[in-house]
Structures are given as C-alpha cells and as structure tokens.
Amino acid sequence: MNENVPPIEAIDLHKHFGQLEVLRGIDFTVDAQEVVCVVGPSGSGKSTLLRCVNLLEVPTAGKVLVEGIDMTDPETDVDAVRARIGMVFQQFNLFPHLTVLRNLTIAQQKVLKRSEDEANEEARKVLERVGLSDKVDEFPIRLSGGQQQRVAIARSLSMNPDMMLFDEPTSALDPELVGEVLDVMRGLAQEGMTMMVVTHEMGFARQVGDRVVFMDEGIIVEEGPPDDVLLNPQHERTQRFLQAVLRQ
Amino acid sequence: MKKTTKQKLRRAILYLVFVLAVVLFAVLADWGQIQTSFFNLDVAAEMLPRVFTVAAKNTIVYTFTAFSFGLVLALVLALMKRSEIRPYRWVANSYIELFRGLPALVTIIFVAYGLPIALDIRIPGGLLGQGTVGLGLVAAAYMAETLRAGIEAVPRGQMEAARSLGMSRGAAMRSIVLPQAFRIIIPPLTNELVLLIKDTSLFFVLGSTPVNKELTKFGRDLMTQKFNATPLVVIALVYLIITLPLTRLVAQLEKRAARAR
Ligand SMILES: Nc1ncnc2c1ncn2[C@@H]1O[C@H](COP(=O)(O)OP(=O)(O)OP(=O)(O)O)[C@@H](O)[C@H]1O
Ligand SMILES: [Mg+2]
Numbered sequence: 001m002n003e004n005v006p007p008i009e010a011i012d013l014h015k016h017f018g019q020l021e022v023l024r025g026i027d028f029t030v031d032a033q034e035v036v037c038v039v040g041p042s043g044s045g046k047s048t049l050l051r052c053v054n055l056l057e058v059p060t061a062g063k064v065l066v067e068g069i070d071m072t073d074p075e076t077d078v079d080a081v082r083a084r085i086g087m088v089f090q091q092f093n094l095f096p097h098l099t100v101l102r103n104l105t106i107a108q109q110k111v112l113k114r115s116e117d118e119a120n121e122e123a124r125k126v127l128e129r130v131g132l133s134d135k136v137d138e139f140p141i142r143l144s145g146g147q148q149q150r151v152a153i154a155r156s157l158s159m160n161p162d163m164m165l166f167d168e169p170t171s172a173l174d175p176e177l178v179g180e181v182l183d184v185m186r187g188l189a190q191e192g193m194t195m196m197v198v199t200h201e202m203g204f205a206r207q208v209g210d211r212v213v214f215m216d217e218g219i220i221v222e223e224g225p226p227d228d229v230l231l232n233p234q235h236e237r238t239q240r241f242l243q244a245v246l247r248q
Numbered sequence: 249m250k251k252t253t254k255q256k257l258r259r260a261i262l263y264l265v266f267v268l269a270v271v272l273f274a275v276l277a278d279w280g281q282i283q284t285s286f287f288n289l290d291v292a293a294e295m296l297p298r299v300f301t302v303a304a305k306n307t308i309v310y311t312f313t314a315f316s317f318g319l320v321l322a323l324v325l326a327l328m329k330r331s332e333i334r335p336y337r338w339v340a341n342s343y344i345e346l347f348r349g350l351p352a353l354v355t356i357i358f359v360a361y362g363l364p365i366a367l368d369i370r371i372p373g374g375l376l377g378q379g380t381v382g383l384g385l386v387a388a389a390y391m392a393e394t395l396r397a398g399i400e401a402v403p404r405g406q407m408e409a410a411r412s413l414g415m416s417r418g419a420a421m422r423s424i425v426l427p428q429a430f431r432i433i434i435p436p437l438t439n440e441l442v443l444l445i446k447d448t449s450l451f452f453v454l455g456s457t458p459v460n461k462e463l464t465k466f467g468r469d470l471m472t473q474k475f476n477a478t479p480l481v482v483i484a485l486v487y488l489i490i491t492l493p494l495t496r497l498v499a500q501l502e503k504r505a506a507r508a509r
Binding site for chain 2: 054056079080082083084085086087089091093094095096097106107110111112152155156159
C-alpha cells in the first residue's frame with residue numbers, strides 16, 4: 001500500500017433520498033492511523049456519510065476513495081474493498097443463528113478463503129483481545145449488549161481490516177455497558193487502527209479522537225483537533241449543538 | 249340481576265337443544281346399518297397392511313416430492329420477486345397470480361394431459377412425475393409469497409453486516425438471510441405441507457395402477473368394490489394420523505414464536 005494515499009477520501013460527496021438532500025457536498029480525508037470522530041445533531045447525515053464510505057449507500061454524486069480506489073467506479077470490486085473496512089453498527093447486527101465463533105469465522109472463510117482452522121485460530125485471538133474468550137460457543141442472544149458489541153468489533157477485526165467504521169457503537173447500550181466497548185475502541189486506537197467514529201460520546205472524542213468533524217444539515221460545518229472544536233467552537237451552529245449536548 | 253337470569257335461561261335452552269338433538273339422533277339412527285356401512289371391521293381388516301404400505305406411503309412420497317419441487321421453485325420466484333431487474337419481478341408476480349388463481353386440479357390436468365396434447369411434452373415418471381409437478385407448480389406460488397415475507401422479516405442490518413464484511417449478495421443471502429428466513433417461516437411452510445398432503449387426493453384424475461394409488465383413490469376404489477363406506481372412514485383416520493401431529497406442531501411453534509416476541 002502506498003503510504004501517501006489516505007485510507008479514506010471523500011470528494012464533493014452528495015447523497016439524495018428522493019427529494020431529500022442528505023449530504024450536500026462533503027470533502028474530507030482520514031489519514032492512516034488517524035481517529036476521526038464525527039459528531040452532529042440527529043438527521044445531519046452522519047450515518048449516511050459513514051455508509052457511503054463502504055458503499056452501503058451509493059452516493060448520488062461525488063467520489064469516495066478507499067486507499068485510493070474509487071468505490072463508485074463500476075469496475076471496482078466493492079466486495080474486496082469492503083473486506084478491508086471493518087464496520088460496527090449501532091444495533092450490533094450479529095448473526096443470531098450462528099454461535100459467536102461462527103459469527104467471526106464465516107466471512108473469513110467465505111471472503112478471505114481461510115481454512116476452518118485458520119479462521120478459528122484468528123477468531124479466538126480477537127475474542128481474547130476483546131475479553132470474550134469464554135463466550136466462543138454462546139449464541140449472541142445470550143450476551144449482554146456490551147458483550148454483543150464487543151463480539152461485533154471482534155467480527156470485524158477477524159478480517160484484519162485496514163480501517164474501522166463505527167456508527168454510534170454505544171448508543172444502544174445501557175449506560176453501565178458503554179465503558180467496556182469504549183475501552184476496546186481505545187485499545188484499537190492506541191494500536192494505530194485507522195478509525196472513523198460517529199459518536200455522541202464527547203469524552204471519548206476528546207480523549208481518543210485525533211480530529212473531530214462537526215456535521216449539520218449535510219455539510220461539514222467545522223473540523224479540527226478535538227479541544228478546538230469541542231471546547232472552542234468557531235461556528236454558531238457548533239456552539240448551539242454542544243450546549244444542547246452538555247445540558248443533557 | 250334480571251340480565252343474568254335471562255342469560256342463564258338462554259344457556260339452559262341451548263344445552264337442552266343440544267341434548268335433544270343427540271337423543272333424537274341416537275333413537276332415530278339405524279345403529280346396525282351405521283356400523284356395517286361405516287365401521288365394518290372385516291372390510292377394515294382387508295385394507296391392512298396395504299393402506300399403510302401402499303396408499304399412505306404413496307401419499308407421503310407424493311407430498312414430499314411436490315413440496316421439495318415447489319420449495320425450490322418458490323425460492324427462485326421469491327428471489328426473482330426481490331430482484332432489481334424489473335422483468336424478473338414481473339415474471340415472478342405473473343406466475344404467482346396465475347397459479348394462485350387457478351384450481352390445482354386444472355394445473356394437474358394441464359401437466360398430465362394438456363402438455364402432451366398441445367406440445368407433445370410428456371413429463372416422465374408417470375403419476376408421480378406429472379402429479380407432483382402439477383401440484384408443485386401450484387404450491388410454489390403460495391410458498392414464494394411465504395418465503396418473500398420471511399426474507400423481508402429478516403432485519404436489513406443482517407444483509408448490511410454481511411455485505412460490510414465483504415460477502416457477495418448471493419453469499420449473504422445464502423448463509424445469513426435465508427437460514428433466518430426459513431426459521432421464521434417454518435410454521436406457514438408446515439401448513440403448506442398439510443395442504444399438500446390433502447391435495448395429493450387430486451391425483452385421482454390421473455388414473456392409477458394397484459401400486460401407485462394414494463390414500464383417497466385407494467379408499468374410494470375399495471368403497472365401490474365393497475359397496476361399503478368403511479374404507480373412507482379408515483383413510484380419513486390415516487389422514488388424521490399424518491396431519492394432526494403436523495398441525496399440532498405448527499400451533500406449538502407459533503405459540504413459542506409469540507412468546508419469543
Ligand atoms: N434509506 C433512506 N431512505 C430515506 N431517507 C433516509 C434513508 N436513510 C436516511 N434517511 C434520512 O436521511 C437523513 C440523514 O440520516 P442519517 O441517518 O445519515 O442521520 P444521522 O446524522 O446519522 O442521524 P442520527 O444521529 O439520528 O443517527 C435523515 O433525515 C433520514 O431520515
Ligand atoms: Mg445515524
């Protein structure tokens with residue numbers, strides 16, 4: 001991989017749902033090993049932006065480059081690129097009919113064509129890393145929300161991705177379970193994982209984020225180092241949003 | 249106070265009518281006649297063991313063959329119905345509307361007699377082949393709708409999670425969505441199976457040999473031969489032996505699904 005090519009680059013990205021213009025010209029970059037936190041009010045297009053990166057949503061106009069590969073180019077093997085992008089959802093989206101172990105091995109075997117033994121070994125390794133070695137044979141429904149989300153992170157990690165996308169990974173969790181998931185994410189950041197994190201956890205954004213992006217109404221209003229954006233916002237909309245968040 | 253007295257009275261009258269009807273039936277009915285015509289043990293004994301080894305076995309074989317064929321076709325139709333390509337959706341929709349709108353008997357006759365006459369196409373396998381293809385074509389239309397509903401009942405996030413791991417649409421469908429969809433539709437599919445068991449009785453139009461009769465044909469032929477209705481009673485019992493466990497199973501599965509929700 002060329003070190004100079006940023007893992008994620010969006011160029012004048014637009015997305016419409018029918019008449020609704022959800023993304024209205026987004027330009028941004030995530031550099032290697034960088035942790036970018038995306039914040040903003042509900043409906044501002046954060047999830048849509050994240051989902052455009054791995055083409056779960058197809059942009060209406062503009063480009064998304066992943067490691068320099070144009071995702072919107074019809075010639076691109078999107079599945080192959082997606083295999084290198086981990087994605088963690090708000091609702092975990094674990095496969096309920098499969099055991100934890102199988103949740104982690106199925107894509108390794110079907111996409112990366114690893115043998116069952118290799119896949120199992122990798123799965124056990126990442127499960128240990130997220131502290132769930134004892135849950136290999138459980139079904140997801142038997143786990144707490146925090147454990148399920150850690151399994152979901154492990155599922156992505158088992159593919160040895162180059163970067164990770166998180167869409168409000170702790171928003172569906174009871175407050176006392178948020179910490180264990182953020183700890184895992186913090187660990188990933190420290191090991192140098194490239195991460196794009198949509199979150200309402202301002203504490204996490206400040207501590208772990210290298211950069212914070214504030215979105216509103218489909219555009220990036222403001223971005224910069226966490227302390228600048230979160231403690232000393234320049235734009236009135238950012239100020240209003242942060243005040244509203246702090247009041248909660 | 250007045251109202252409850254009235255209700256009690258109505259209740260009493262209804263019970264009285266019921267008891268009177270039973271007594272009247274018991275008195276008027278010719279029990280000897282009923283027993284010899286419907287519960288003739290000699291006739292029933294003659295049906296053994298062939299009612300099980302031939303007739304019931306054939307009914308079950310026909311049912312499962314039609315069900316398997318229908319299910320495969322239904323899967324194709326359900327996926328076509330969800331295709332991004334409009335002509336595929338159109339074909340699937342037309343198929344489903346057509347075969348749900350026709351009597352199964354018409355389809356069976358068409359496959360067995362219409363195709364050879366019209367196009368010189370003869371489905372191989374005799375009664376088994378032609379009957380089950382005809383019935384399977386119809387069953388597929390119903391099961392396609394069931395399957396589509398099952399696929400749509402699987403949360404969208406499942407497909408998205410699978411795709412985000414790099415799985416192709418087909419692989420995600422096969423190993424993530426469909427297994428969950430099937431689990432959801434086990435009760436309606438079992439119902440469909442019960443309907444098919446009963447519909448194999450339509451195969452009587454295809455004629456028969458001593459070895460390929462299913463339950464209804466077997467019972468009916470024996471009835472005319474013996475001039476006695478006992479064979480019908482016996483095959484009715486055999487049908488119930490097959491279908492009751494299945495309908496009970498469905499009821500239980502549905503109860504469990506309701507509890508899980
Ligand atoms: N598939 C879709 N079809 C139609 N409209 C959609 C679709 N997905 C999202 N939207 C709309 O796009 C807008 C932006 O949605 P998006 O999920 O990106 O916002 P968000 O910033 O992630 O909000 P939240 O903080 O609530 O998750 C919303 O108004 C939403 O209703
Ligand atoms: Mg969102």
